[in-house]
Amino acid sequence: MNGNIPVLLVEGRTLPEVWERSVIEVWEKGIAIKTEYDKTGDPPSKDCTMVMVIHEPMGEPRIHKAFPGGLDNLEIYKEEVLDGIHDHWINPEEGKWTYTYHKRLFEYEVEGKVIDQINYIITKLSSAGHSRRAQAITWNVLEDPPTDDPPCLQRIWCRMFKDDKGRSVLNMNTHWRSRDSFKASFMNIFALTELQGLIAKRISEKKGEEVLIGRYVDIADSYHIYGAYYKDFKMFLETVKNRSFEERTWTTEFAMPVFEETKKGLELEKNG
Numbered sequence: 001m002n003g004n005i006p007v008l009l010v011e012g013r014t015l016p017e018v019w020e021r022s023v024i025e026v027w028e029k030g031i032a033i034k035t036e037y038d039k040t041g042d043p044p045s046k047d048c049t050m051v052m053v054i055h056e057p058m059g060e061p062r063i064h065k066a067f068p069g070g071l072d073n074l075e076i077y078k079e080e081v082l083d084g085i086h087d088h089w090i091n092p093e094e095g096k097w098t099y100t101y102h103k104r105l106f107e108y109e110v111e112g113k114v115i116d117q118i119n120y121i122i123t124k125l126s127s128a129g130h131s132r133r134a135q136a137i138t139w140n141v142l143e144d145p146p147t148d149d150p151p152c153l154q155r156i157w158c159r160m161f162k163d164d165k166g167r168s169v170l171n172m173n174t175h176w177r178s179r180d181s182f183k184a185s186f187m188n189i190f191a192l193t194e195l196q197g198l199i200a201k202r203i204s205e206k207k208g209e210e211v212l213i214g215r216y217v218d219i220a221d222s223y224h225i226y227g228a229y230y231k232d233f234k235m236f237l238e239t240v241k242n243r244s245f246e247e248r249t250w251t252t253e254f255a256m257p258v259f260e261e262t263k264k265g266l267e268l269e270k271n272g
Helices: 015-027 071-085 101-106 117-127 185-207 227-243 250-269
Strands: 007-012 031-033 045-054 109-110 114-115 135-137 152-163 169-180 211-225
Touching: 007 015, 015 045, 015 185, 015 211, 015 227, 045 185, 071 101, 071 135, 071 185, 071 250, 101 109, 101 117, 117 152, 117 185, 152 185, 169 185, 185 211, 211 227
Parallel strands: 007 045, 169 211
Antiparallel strands: 031 045, 045 211, 109 114, 135 152, 152 169
């Protein structure tokens, strides 16, 4: 024990492959440390600083069956981040949400102005794909420090580079203050890589040329498994041990009927 938090690196082709290995890595190599959310009798969490590299973020299979939540929840979360379907739930005065990622990324409020940071990224990279300035932040220094649940995602950074065929490739990094590795990070990454795809599509439309989706890098300062659900995580480990990777994953094609049905439900909710 030297007082240092371990820094772990997991690299692979697809999202479920990298996510699965990342949670196993923090379980096996993370430190035991208390959190501000522990209840009496809870074991300490497992924790590390984690760097994940997904070389083909849209590669199939794209969904891990063991992520906590159903396919409908995955679609809802994606719609929250990309389309702001639940921005109207923000109401800290009534003890409700204090922010959404969509609101902070697409409608960041500062000095009486509303800034679409994603549009800034698209505009910046459309004119200078090599720019190092194409980023979006979420942290509000006035509002977030006093709250009980401040944003985990801190920053998105994008940059383009040419492949050997001369095509532009959009790379994305995301930086996280804190991350529930087992119960939150899969849906986080799924939604953020969908955002990467959206940015690539809009740059492509703006420039009138193909923009490919490149590697996705995910950096979490605190990547943890809470002691309160060690039992659930051990069941996950048994699943990994006893089933093949193909049996542990779904393709987007398999999930699409559920996604489409969930979208219809969200439209009814919006119009109702």
